[in-house]
Amino acid sequence: MQTRQLGRAKLTVSAMGLGCMGMSDFYGGRDEAESLATIHHALDAGITFLDTADMYGPHTNERLVGKVVREWAGGKRSQLVIATKFGIVRGNDPKDRSICGKPEYVRQSCEGSLLRLGIDTIDLYYQHRIDTTIPIEDTVGAMAELVKQGKVRFLGLSEPAAVTLRRANAVHPITAVQSEYSLWSRDPEDGLLQTCRELGVGFVPYSPLGRGFLTGQIRRIEDLAPDDVRRNHPRFQGDNFQKNLDLVTKVNGFAAKKHCTPAQLALAWVLAQGTDIVPIPGTKRRKYLDENIQALNVTLSPADLDAINTAAPKGCFAGERYPPSGMAVVGR
Numbered sequence: 001m002q003t004r005q006l007g008r009a010k011l012t013v014s015a016m017g018l019g020c021m022g023m024s025d026f027y028g029g030r031d032e033a034e035s036l037a038t039i040h041h042a043l044d045a046g047i048t049f050l051d052t053a054d055m056y057g058p059h060t061n062e063r064l065v066g067k068v069v070r071e072w073a074g075g076k077r078s079q080l081v082i083a084t085k086f087g088i089v090r091g092n093d094p095k096d097r098s099i100c101g102k103p104e105y106v107r108q109s110c111e112g113s114l115l116r117l118g119i120d121t122i123d124l125y126y127q128h129r130i131d132t133t134i135p136i137e138d139t140v141g142a143m144a145e146l147v148k149q150g151k152v153r154f155l156g157l158s159e160p161a162a163v164t165l166r167r168a169n170a171v172h173p174i175t176a177v178q179s180e181y182s183l184w185s186r187d188p189e190d191g192l193l194q195t196c197r198e199l200g201v202g203f204v205p206y207s208p209l210g211r212g213f214l215t216g217q218i219r220r221i222e223d224l225a226p227d228d229v230r231r232n233h234p235r236f237q238g239d240n241f242q243k244n245l246d247l248v249t250k251v252n253g254f255a256a257k258k259h260c261t262p263a264q265l266a267l268a269w270v271l272a273q274g275t276d277i278v279p280i281p282g283t284k285r286r287k288y289l290d291e292n293i294q295a296l297n298v299t300l301s302p303a304d305l306d307a308i309n310t311a312a313p314k315g316c317f318a319g320e321r322y323p324p325s326g327m328a329v330v331g332r
Helices: 032-044 060-072 074-079 103-117 136-148 162-171 192-199 238-257 262-271 286-297 302-311
Strands: 003-006 011-014 049-051 081-086 088-090 097-099 122-127 152-158 174-180 202-206
Touching: 003 202, 011 081, 032 060, 032 286, 060 081, 060 103, 081 103, 103 122, 103 136, 122 136, 122 174, 136 152, 136 162, 152 162, 162 174, 162 192, 174 192, 192 202, 238 262, 238 302, 262 286, 262 302
Parallel strands: 049 081, 081 122, 122 152, 152 174, 174 202
Antiparallel strands: 003 011, 088 097
16 A cells, blocks of 8 residues: 655555545445445555544444454554544534534543544544634644643644634644545635645545545436435535536546546546645445555546546536535635
8 A cells, every 4th residue: 555644744644545424424324334344444455544523423433433443453553543523513403513612622522532432542633623713723722732641643624724724733733634625626726735735734635536426426316315415515406416417427538548437537636636635535335445446556647637627627516515504614
């Protein structure tokens, strides 16, 4: 397995991680046995960078990941990089959510995650969304205390604005920023990626397959389970769906020319954007995991990248990536 380094702290991770969210929440369909087998398969294949969060489930995804870590690791815990997040608080109604960055909540959340994951130290701890009611300096200051206590190794932010990243990094070095990034969503190119590189912060794209749309497997809204959250996303609704499907069909033509699958082409595009970028495609099935790993063997030339960008230029996909409530809490 190839490796890459995140940030000036040089946190070494597998060149591709595994997003575990969909195993427990949001995308419909649960198969714990296959999910556990998929994580084991990833670790055996050399993907040792696992991504979860306390709000996935909530809490059930951390327990799932923790079960595998305990079964697999043994004396190999040091080979794993476990990333989790705090900051999105879910109520009794799964749709009820709030954002919290209070220092006492940071400490409470860390203790809960350590317990559920069954580990002594979180390798990479992200603030999941920025709480604009609490100075970022206060939140990151509390996170930095966790580093001093040995409960966390490295710090990260998810979906921050560039200016917020600068303020956070002035309190304690930020090792990684996680944001949605793919051919489907290129918002980080509007300053966030540049700021990461200026500050020496690694970049971890989630949903690098455009929430599955770029795989070519979603042809109709009916292809999604009734409880799949993507049904509520603007890019999957109305005329947007067909417009986006037409664009994906164009991109798929390049995959055929490169003798790879559409998913592999989409991942190869993300990987080609810089060696400081480590995508974390999510999957809950071993067959798709194997397909994703092969993207590491797909090489895109400058001419290939130019052709793909011409077919699917920045901003070409129709609709916002989240409903209004979701868009309100990104880039803050």
